[in-house]
Amino acid sequence: MKADTNTSDHAPDIGSDGAASGGLSSDIVERIECTIVDIPIKRLHKLSSLATAEQNYVIVRIETREGVVGIGEASTLGGPRWSEETAESIAAVIDRYLAPAIIGKPVDGINAISAIMDKTAKRNNAAKSSIECALFDIISQRLGVPMHRLFGGAVRDRIRVAWTLASGDPGQEIEEAKEKLETRRHNLFKIKMGALDLAKDSARITKLASALGAHADLIVDANEGWDEPVAHRLLDQFDDLGIALVEQPLAAWDIEGAVRLKSRSRVPIMVDEGVFSPHDALAVARAGAADVVSLKLVKHGGPTGARKIAAIAESGGLSLYGGCLLESSIGAAAHLHFFASLEKLQWHCEHFGPQILVDEIVTDPIVYEDFCAVVPEGPGAGIEIDPDKLRHYRRKG
Numbered sequence: 001m002k003a004d005t006n007t008s009d010h011a012p013d014i015g016s017d018g019a020a021s022g023g024l025s026s027d028i029v030e031r032i033e034c035t036i037v038d039i040p041i042k043r044l045h046k047l048s049s050l051a052t053a054e055q056n057y058v059i060v061r062i063e064t065r066e067g068v069v070g071i072g073e074a075s076t077l078g079g080p081r082w083s084e085e086t087a088e089s090i091a092a093v094i095d096r097y098l099a100p101a102i103i104g105k106p107v108d109g110i111n112a113i114s115a116i117m118d119k120t121a122k123r124n125n126a127a128k129s130s131i132e133c134a135l136f137d138i139i140s141q142r143l144g145v146p147m148h149r150l151f152g153g154a155v156r157d158r159i160r161v162a163w164t165l166a167s168g169d170p171g172q173e174i175e176e177a178k179e180k181l182e183t184r185r186h187n188l189f190k191i192k193m194g195a196l197d198l199a200k201d202s203a204r205i206t207k208l209a210s211a212l213g214a215h216a217d218l219i220v221d222a223n224e225g226w227d228e229p230v231a232h233r234l235l236d237q238f239d240d241l242g243i244a245l246v247e248q249p250l251a252a253w254d255i256e257g258a259v260r261l262k263s264r265s266r267v268p269i270m271v272d273e274g275v276f277s278p279h280d281a282l283a284v285a286r287a288g289a290a291d292v293v294s295l296k297l298v299k300h301g302g303p304t305g306a307r308k309i310a311a312i313a314e315s316g317g318l319s320l321y322g323g324c325l326l327e328s329s330i331g332a333a334a335h336l337h338f339f340a341s342l343e344k345l346q347w348h349c350e351h352f353g354p355q356i357l358v359d360e361i362v363t364d365p366i367v368y369e370d371f372c373a374v375v376p377e378g379p380g381a382g383i384e385i386d387p388d389k390l391r392h393y394r395r396k397g
Contacts, residue, residue, distance in 0.1 A: 026107070040358045044168075057075050060073065060134050073130055085124060113132070137381045162219060163185065173191075191221065213242050220246045248274060252274040269291050277300075291319060321350075333382055
């Protein structure tokens with residue numbers, strides 16, 4: 001699997017707190033509104049711990065005193081089974097606690113607002129991320145620049161993007177993957193495992209690797225689905241099959257088991273659910289429990305927290321991967337702006353979410369071409385809500 005080695009020099013135009021370096025006056029947070037939307041997906045998405053046929057999002061709209069509007073998104077996956085947050089809890093925490101705490105604050109005081117949110121609510125990282133991304137959207141709009149300029153500027157304008165195979169039916173998955181290859185949408189595939197019994201999953205991955213391995217790179221994701229003996233057995237098989245990377249094979253808490261697994265595996269190991277906070281990242285790096293860290297804004301509380309995770313990971317010798325939680329084009333855009341600003345993103349990204357939805361709620365969806373997702377151009381996040389679609393998919397009642 002070819003890693004991204006683009007390390008072009010770049011100098012930030014905007015400080016890390018999001019404040020303008022020029023003479024642009026500050027603006028004030030005036031209003032924060034949450035909308036829960038439910039959008040069906042094109043086929044069943046099965047993980048080791050859940051299966052879902054629709055995606056739930058909280059769309060956050062922040063309006064400033066001067067009338068500038070920023071949009072953020074919090075994505076969830078199958079309710080509270082992937083993490084403790086749900087669309088309902090995110091909207092409730094924002095409406096009842098976070099919004100009252102930050103209304104009236106300067107929009108360009110990102111670090112101060114982040115500190116306020118951390119004091120107001122523990123964890124709730126997806127809720128905080130949606131607010132922070134909306135604020136970055138506002139600031140970059142006011143400056144007339146793409147959002148990635150607030151993170152120091154883009155090192156890349158497109159990112160190789162993985163497609164996830166997660167129906168559990170190898171025949172269907174092979175046809176799905178071949179269509180992506182033929183249309184030059186994806187030549188990197190993540191295979192969700194752990195939902196089937198071991199024998200069926202083992203036979204399935206063998207079929208997929210045989211059919212696709214000569215044309216694409218393959219990643220396996222267990223979503224904490226295995227114990228140590230099963231993971232050891234499968235890693236030997238994955239090495240023989242040429243699997244490029246294995247994500248979160250063991251439970252997030254099992255750092256000691258992850259260390260033992262990594263010490264004997266010839267396939268690189270990636271941690272996802274095991275790293276939400278900077279403390280998690282530091283523990284994994286110190287223990288030598290992984291080779292790669294999956295970054296997600298919803299896990300890390302937004303770009304500010306994700307930058308801390310990336311710095312700790314790189315300092316500990318871990319590579320970076322751009323993870324997703326089936327975001328729509330709104331959440332994908334924020335992620336792509338952030339990922340574009342990272343000096344190294346060795347294992348690319350997986351922001352295919354908009355393509356699996358039956359419909360979009362934006363007027364200008366993310367562009368996918370030549371096996372890459374194209375980073376939107378601004379000003380702001382470069383994404384605009386379609387009000388009719390938002391009303392259509394808004395949760396009733």
